[in-house]
Amino acid sequence: MRMGEFASxxxxxxLSGKRGIxxxxxxxxxxxxxARLIExxxxxxxxxxxxxxxxxxxxxxxIFQYCDVTDEANLVSAITSSTGDQGLDFxxxxxxxxxxxxxxxxVADDFVSRMLEVNVRAQYSASREAARYLQRGGSIVNIASxxxxxxxxxxxxxxTSKAAIIGLTQSFAQELGAKGIRVNAIAPGIIDTxxxxxxxxxxxxxxxxxESAIAxxxxxxxxxxxxxxxxxxxxxxxxxxxxxxHTLVVDGGSTA
Numbered sequence: 001m002r003m004g005e006f007a008s009x010x011x012x013x014x015l016s017g018k019r020g021i022x023x024x025x026x027x028x029x030x031x032x033x034x035a036r037l038i039e040x041x042x043x044x045x046x047x048x049x050x051x052x053x054x055x056x057x058x059x060x061x062x063i064f065q066y067c068d069v070t071d072e073a074n075l076v077s078a079i080t081s082s083t084g085d086q087g088l089d090f091x092x093x094x095x096x097x098x099x100x101x102x103x104x105x106x107v108a109d110d111f112v113s114r115m116l117e118v119n120v121r122a123q124y125s126a127s128r129e130a131a132r133y134l135q136r137g138g139s140i141v142n143i144a145s146x147x148x149x150x151x152x153x154x155x156x157x158x159x160t161s162k163a164a165i166i167g168l169t170q171s172f173a174q175e176l177g178a179k180g181i182r183v184n185a186i187a188p189g190i191i192d193t194x195x196x197x198x199x200x201x202x203x204x205x206x207x208x209x210x211e212s213a214i215a216x217x218x219x220x221x222x223x224x225x226x227x228x229x230x231x232x233x234x235x236x237x238x239x240x241x242x243x244x245x246h247t248l249v250v251d252g253g254s255t256a
Contacts, residue, residue, distance in 0.1 A: 012238040015089075016041030020236075021082040023069050023126060024095030026050045028193035029143065032225035033092055033232045038062060040233060045082035047075075048095070069095045069122035079129045088133035090236045093123040093142045093165075098195045101157045112157045119161035120168070127172055127183070136180030139236045142169050143228075144187040146251050162187075166247050173245030182244040184235045189251025190214050191223040217252030 015037060022037070024030040026048035037044050038061050046053070047067035056064035067078040082088060096119045101107045127140050134140070147155055148162035166185055173183040190196065192214045215222045231250045234240055249255055 007238070013233065014041055015237065018089040019043040019082060019086060020088055020090030020092070021045045021047055021079060021130070022092040022094055023047045023067065025092070026053050026064070028195060029188065029191060029225045029228045030092070030094040032229035033094060034062065036226070036229040036233050040237070045078060047078035069126060070117055072125065075122070075126055076129055079126065079133065083133045087135045088130055088138060089135055090139045090141070091126060091130040091134070092232060093126055093140065095122065096143065098158070098198070102154055104156055107157055115157040115161050116164070120164045123165060124168055127168070131176055131181065134181050138181045140172065140181065140183040141232050141235050142183070142185040144169070144185045144247055146187050146189050146249060146255050148187060149249070149255055169247065170245045177244055182240065184240070184243060184245070185247040186228055186231050186235070187247050187249045187251070188228050189217060189223050189254045191225055191228060193225060217254040218256060219252040221252050223252060
């Protein structure tokens with residue numbers, strides 16, 4: 001479809017024949033994104049370091065592959081396996097580690113290095129490798145966070161890593177745009193995932209109402225992974241054909 005050409009909504013959101021990769025796609029937000037991509041007709045390689053992924057059955061539209069995104073050989077293998085003979089149409093950089101770091105004076109350098117290695121360097125490397133195969137009209141979607149926009153006490157390393165993702169997104173959008181590749185990010189608010197439940201678990205023992213915390217946004221809606229998946233589908237599809245370098249905030253109005 002040429003830029004500006006009229007097409008039906010159904011056609012623009014149809015991803016039949018498209019192929020791509022979702023890192024960290026075995027659970028949480030990544031799992032929801034993968035499910036929506038499959039629903040739209042895409043073929044997806046789910047790259048995840050969860051050891052249980054080895055027991056998942058591969059089907060025509062989904063292939064599970066063990067991948068430690070910080071391991072170059074793992075990452076390259078996952079991306080090349082998703083290209084087939086037709087190149088690559090999308091990459092979702094979802095894999096990441098969670099925010100709790102504690103007070104600044106208690107955060108060790110090796111923890112900061114690990115946070116930046118997983119949340120930033122791995123997304124950079126995945127985007128670089130994917131760009132070698134992405135077709136014109138292809139899309140990269142990076143997962144940032146509202147923590148990148150407003151920071152937060154006791155999550156300094158995490159906030160820093162996610163702020164870097166926004167800068168990475170803007171820079172890659174500038175560079176890859178000439179090849180017809182769009183690069184955008186999603187900044188989720190608090191989303192009800194296994195990781196968030198684990199993070200808030202100790203606070204629950206102290207009396208925190210986790211459900212209320214997750215729904216503490218102006219819309220008073222529980223942040224569901226599928227809300228992020230819908231945003232990802234929008235950015236990957238032709239509905240967002242003229243959008244690149246943008247960070248889409250999906251947080252129920254928390255940062256309004």
